[in-house]
Amino acid sequence: MDTLSRSRRPALGGEAHGGLAARLREPTHVVFLALFGLVAVGWVLVALDGGQFLTMESVVGIQQRSAALGIVAVGQTLAILAGSLDLSVAYLISLTSLIAAEIMAGQDGNIVPAIAAVLAVSALVGLVNGLVITRLRVHAFIATLGVALIIRGVVDHLYDGPAGKVPESFQILGYSRIGPIPVSALLWAGVAVVAWFLLSRTRLGYRIYAVGGNEEVARLSGIRTGRVIVLTHVLCSVCAGVAGLLLASRLGAGAPTVGTDGGYDLESIAAVVLGGTALAGGKGGVAGTVGGVLLLAVLDTIFNQLEVNSFVKDVVRGVVIVIAVAVYARRIKGRSA
Amino acid sequence: MKRALPILVVLLVLLAAIAVANPLFLEPAGFLAFLKRAAPLVILAAGQYFVIVCGEFDLSVGSLVTAEVVIAARLIDGDDAATWPVIALLIVAGLLVGLVNGVVTTKLRVPSFIVTLGMLLILSGAVFLWTGGAPRGALSEGFRAFGRGGLGPVPWSVLILLAMGAAAIWLMRADFGKTLMATGDNERAAALSGVRVDRAKIFAFMLSGLAAAVAAILLGGFAGVSAQVGQGLEFSAITAVVLGGVVLGGGRGSVLAAMAGAFTLEALFTLLNLYGISGALEFTVQGVIIIAAVAAGAIRLPRKFTPRRGDAHAAS
Numbered sequence: 317m318d319t320l321s322r323s324r325r326p327a328l329g330g331e332a333h334g335g336l337a338a339r340l341r342e343p344t345h346v347v348f349l350a351l352f353g354l355v356a357v358g359w360v361l362v363a364l365d366g367g368q369f370l371t372m373e374s375v376v377g378i379q380q381r382s383a384a385l386g387i388v389a390v391g392q393t394l395a396i397l398a399g400s401l402d403l404s405v406a407y408l409i410s411l412t413s414l415i416a417a418e419i420m421a422g423q424d425g426n427i428v429p430a431i432a433a434v435l436a437v438s439a440l441v442g443l444v445n446g447l448v449i450t451r452l453r454v455h456a457f458i459a460t461l462g463v464a465l466i467i468r469g470v471v472d473h474l475y476d477g478p479a480g481k482v483p484e485s486f487q488i489l490g491y492s493r494i495g496p497i498p499v500s501a502l503l504w505a506g507v508a509v510v511a512w513f514l515l516s517r518t519r520l521g522y523r524i525y526a527v528g529g530n531e532e533v534a535r536l537s538g539i540r541t542g543r544v545i546v547l548t549h550v551l552c553s554v555c556a557g558v559a560g561l562l563l564a565s566r567l568g569a570g571a572p573t574v575g576t577d578g579g580y581d582l583e584s585i586a587a588v589v590l591g592g593t594a595l596a597g598g599k600g601g602v603a604g605t606v607g608g609v610l611l612l613a614v615l616d617t618i619f620n621q622l623e624v625n626s627f628v629k630d631v632v633r634g635v636v637i638v639i640a641v642a643v644y645a646r647r648i649k650g651r652s653a
Numbered sequence: 654m655k656r657a658l659p660i661l662v663v664l665l666v667l668l669a670a671i672a673v674a675n676p677l678f679l680e681p682a683g684f685l686a687f688l689k690r691a692a693p694l695v696i697l698a699a700g701q702y703f704v705i706v707c708g709e710f711d712l713s714v715g716s717l718v719t720a721e722v723v724i725a726a727r728l729i730d731g732d733d734a735a736t737w738p739v740i741a742l743l744i745v746a747g748l749l750v751g752l753v754n755g756v757v758t759t760k761l762r763v764p765s766f767i768v769t770l771g772m773l774l775i776l777s778g779a780v781f782l783w784t785g786g787a788p789r790g791a792l793s794e795g796f797r798a799f800g801r802g803g804l805g806p807v808p809w810s811v812l813i814l815l816a817m818g819a820a821a822i823w824l825m826r827a828d829f830g831k832t833l834m835a836t837g838d839n840e841r842a843a844a845l846s847g848v849r850v851d852r853a854k855i856f857a858f859m860l861s862g863l864a865a866a867v868a869a870i871l872l873g874g875f876a877g878v879s880a881q882v883g884q885g886l887e888f889s890a891i892t893a894v895v896l897g898g899v900v901l902g903g904g905r906g907s908v909l910a911a912m913a914g915a916f917t918l919e920a921l922f923t924l925l926n927l928y929g930i931s932g933a934l935e936f937t938v939q940g941v942i943i944i945a946a947v948a949a950g951a952i953r954l955p956r957k958f959t960p961r962r963g964d965a966h967a968a969s
Contacts, residue, residue: 452948455901457710461888462944469937582712582770595764627786630778638763638771645762 344592344604350640351611358618367621374617376498382613383500384409384559384566386606388580389587390504390511391555393605396588397515398548399528399597400449400456404464405556405584408441409575411467412560417480417570424483431561438557439550441467446546464581475572482568490566500562507555512602514551524548528597556580586637587612592644611640657910659950660897664913667920674927685808691919692810693718693868693875697886698893698915699821699908700864703857705894708837708903709758709765711858713772714865714890717750718883720780721869726878727783727790736795744866750776751862755855765858773887781880788878800874810871817867821908824860833857837903892943893918898950917946 355370362369388405395402412434419430441463448459492499515521526534527544535541556575563574575581585595591608593600615636619629668678677683697714704711721743728742729735754772758765799809824830832853835843844850865883872882891901897914899906921942925935 448944448948452944454944454947455895457901458892458895458947459944461892462940462947465936465940465943467940469934469940472933472936582773586767586770589764589767595766625782627778627782630774631782634771634774634778637774638757638761638768641763641767642757642761 344601344607346644347591347604347607347611347640351607351614354611354614354618358614358621361618362621365622369618369621372496374621376493376496378610378613378617379501379504380498381616382609383498383504384562384578385580385583385587385612386504386609387507387555387559387562389584389591389605389609390508390602391552392584393588393591393593393600393602394511394515394524394548394555395456395552396585396593396595397528397597397600398524398545399531400545400548401460401585401595402445402549402552402556403457403460403581404441404445404467405552405559406575406579406581407464407467407471408438408553408556409560409563409578409580410570410572411471411575412438412557413564413567413574414471414475414479414570414572416561416564417478417482417568420480420482420486422481422483424485427483427486434557434561435554438553438560442550442553443546445553446549449549450542450545471572475570478567478569478571480564480570482564486565487568488565489562500566503558503562507558508602508606511551515601520544520547525598528599530598583612590637590640611636657897657907657913660910660913660917663946664917664920667917667924671920671924671927674924681806685806685811687919687923688811688814689808689875690923691916692808692814693871694886694889694893694919695814695912695915696817696864696871697868697890698897698911699817700861700868701887701890702821702894702897702899702906702908702911703824703833703860704765705891705899705901705911706837706903706906706908707833707854707857708840709854709857710769710891710901711754711861712766712769712887713750713754713776714861714868715883715886715888716773716776716780717747717862717865718869718872718886719880720776720883721746721866722873722878722882723780723784723788723880725796725869725873726788726792729793729796730790731793733793733795736793740796740870743870744863747862747864747866747869748859749862750865751859752855754862755858758858759851759854788880790878792873792878796870797874800871800876802874810875813867813871817864818912821912825908829853829856834904837905839904889918890915896943896946896950 359369388409392402392405415437416430416434419433420426445456445460445463448454448463449456452459454462489499489503494502515524523534523539523544526537526539527541531541534544559580560575563578564570567574587608588600588605589595589608590611591600591604591606593604612633615633616629619626619632624632671687672678675683678687697718701711701714724746725739725743728739750772754765754768757763757768799813801808803809804812825833832843832848835846835848836850836853840850868886869883876882893915894906894911895901895914896917897906897910897912899911899914921939922935925938930938
């Protein structure tokens, strides 16, 4: 029980952590503070440039741009919290976008089977990832990289370019919105809430934190650690599959490069860590990840509005990620290495 | 040597399989061509080994190789007189990138996965910003000689590989190697017994940067200037190191085995080509074999050593 009580869970309305000052020490809260700071800075910069920052258009843009990365990052959070990580999500997204579009083939009636197939395939890939890591004792880095290569080979072998067709009714997922809120953002919010509930309200959630905090202690306290790790990988891959569905609906077709072009593997890991989740596992939560993804999206929007060169964007994004994590590291220094 | 044994056996089997499919491989010219092709990856793997054995990652080497080649082409711009100054500059740049990686990792306590990921973004963005999207300029003949030319029948790259490999083995036998190994095994214990942990790690990152610079010089000569020259090399290098039985998380494995892992990876590519496995499916076969090889290596571990936390999955 010791690990369970020590592992930090996402604080809920302060019930677990007392005052405001104490809560601000949590990286998961700092990221939202940084987000507000960035919005303020962006507002000033764009205003100086003669533009208007938070227009309806840009808010919708931020939500739409972040939805796919956000869904992947929520899944990645689960794997990272359990002390693992998943580098195969980018190729899996490409694969699932192709599966979705090929099965739908422009027919409304095929939407349900296509979704079922995507979820089944992604769950299977997650199962393979998890079993290779736990049963074959291959380091997650190598295991998921190997699975990524396997998927890449299959996708590259079968496809040269976009394939399949998504019916118009399915494109609602990518383009429609209810008031100011895009459907894709609602989907992301739904995934995030489910993951949050899983982590903070269910037994599996506590086990994930325990395994990520100290696998040996978790095992000795009677947790089937292998099973927990496999489950997080299945959930992570299913999230990638959902992101693949979303991207297929936005493109109107499946594309063999949609996952890698988006850099969803490393970007999602960066977003999770930006949100204050420890890369070694056991600390952090979904709320921080949502903040991390929004932070990256706001940064992108500011650059777009200022018409900054896209290569500068990459440079600044790299610097921001490193600095942000350095700030967290300072805060938790002394508690644990 | 004992630790390198399993991977050396696998390597010999693969080389024998290549020789069966292509008898030319047994002749000096054929074998030297293989060594020449493998040299950049082997050097990168040696550099990555230093970082991995002290418990860190270096994801920036691929983009560093690209950056170095693109910088070299633009600065040399076909002028032979500029060759040596630019080579010196590339090596300094490689060491500097390693220094930054190391200092941010150790002093700011950012996980190296994130530091070097950030460096990857920064380097690829900065290079394209500087060149305006596509590589410009050209490498001089003198520069390309390192990747193409040779001393008599022996390619320069093979000689450089031998020198770098010998230096790496010597470094790991020296005090530095023991320091690095102790740091990776248990950082706190090492620090308490007087090891300057931070300094050892920074030095390891600088060696990885140096390896990337040398690999870039060889690849520039070998493959020419492109914006894709270093793409994916970081993953290949890490895979090679792990194939050699080096444990991610640090503290175990030999540099010789890491280099043998890189040779094995290269032999695998050669073999797949020989058997005409189509370009794309090559990735699939590669993925299966990497997982199988690492799994085969891991299965014996628990009996030989006491399992430690972090062996089974990520520790960084």
